[in-house]
Amino acid sequence: MKNVVVCLMPGAKFDRSTGGLFGAARRLNARVTAVIPGPAEDDAVASIAEQADTVILADVADLSEYQPERTLAVLQSVCEPLQPDVVLLAGDTYSQELTPRLAGRLGGSSIGDAQGLMFEGENLRVTRSVYGGKAMAVVELRRSPAVVWVRARSFDPEPPRETPGTVETRAVDLSESAGRHINATEIIERHVETTGDVRLEDATVIVSGGRGLGGPEPFEELKRLASTMGAQMAASRAACDAGWVPPHWQVGQTGKKVAPELYLAVALSGASQHLMGIADAKVIAAINTDEDAPIFRHCQFGIVEDYRNVGGSLREKLASLLS
Ligand code: FAD
Helix, strand or coil, X not given: CCEEEEECCXXXXXXXXXXXXXXXXXXXXXXXXXXXXXXXXXXXXXXXXXXXXXXXXEECCCCCCCCHHHHHHHHHHHHHHHCCCEEEECCCHHHHHHHHHHHHHHCCEEEEEECEEEEECCEEEEEEEECCCCEEEEEEECCCCEEEEECCCCCCCXXXXXXXXXXEEEECCCCHHHCCCCCCCCCCCCCCCCCCCCCHXXXXXXXXXXXXXXXXXXXXHHHHHHHHHCCEEEECHHHHHCCCCCHXXXXXXXXXXXXXXXXXXXXXXXXXXXXXXXXXXXXXXXXXXXXXXXXXHCCCEEEECCHHHHHHHHHHHHHHHHC
């Protein structure tokens, strides 16, 4: 039987993305081991145990928050003796950062943004979109273990198993005498951005603004529309790079991949790199002055108009409909 290890990050929670990650693992009909580096809440551990055959809690001092070198060393230390065929990680920034490095440490191969996984004989085949979502590629990973990060919400969660898996605590010694290579990274300051209650990757409604808004102030107006709709805010790279909104709002090839029920794109053109991030949105709607903007070729509903002429009335109409 194949052996799949799901690696979570410090402070692991059980949310829809985590559920989808285990959904991907369980579809491989393999033995599933979850690894949590550092401590985690009892509720999260219990939910993860309902998805895995075994949960390994790595008992290591001072790892309540993500630290790249230490997290990598813990995952390497726990994964090595398990000799997995496949190691799966989520699509968050930390997991994306660690995936190729963990593959290197384990002597395996690596790829990211997986939307489909299947074994072909001994090897794992990964399906992922390429050319801005215009085509799908199937990539076979021939060096074991295949270490892969999975696109958020690409896999549905599986129901909890009737018999939860066992939970083991494993002491991990990261001292230099244990031979682990840990760079002396010193964290000078930790700046935590305030984010909404729901991660962008898990949001069901998203209102996203682009360069056409012209500055940070119109984003405040857009926020009021988003709050009426119960939506999360997002933006194009142009708006993020301009410093109008925080970088973690960015959606696209080099930003977040989202899969909401509704994505409202306001004053953004729909460049291929942006579209890559919204390929899994169920419904796309757009407001843009340019009827030839590429976003109109990808949306189900569109308004060719200056956003300033429609944003306010749209909010009022929605507010009266929802009240
Ligand atoms: P623009 O393309 O300038 O579009 C602005 C739009 O606003 C226009 O369509 C205009 O008609 C409309 N507009 C103007 N005024 C109004 C108004 N008053 N009312 C209504 N509409 C109006 N981009 C991303 O978004 N995400 C990524 O992850 C990303 N990754 C990239 C990776 C690489 C390697 C590269 C090369 C580029 C990447 N980009 C990414 C950048 C991308 O190519 C585009 O430059 C960017 O998406 C453009 O942002 P925008 O649509 O906001 O701006």
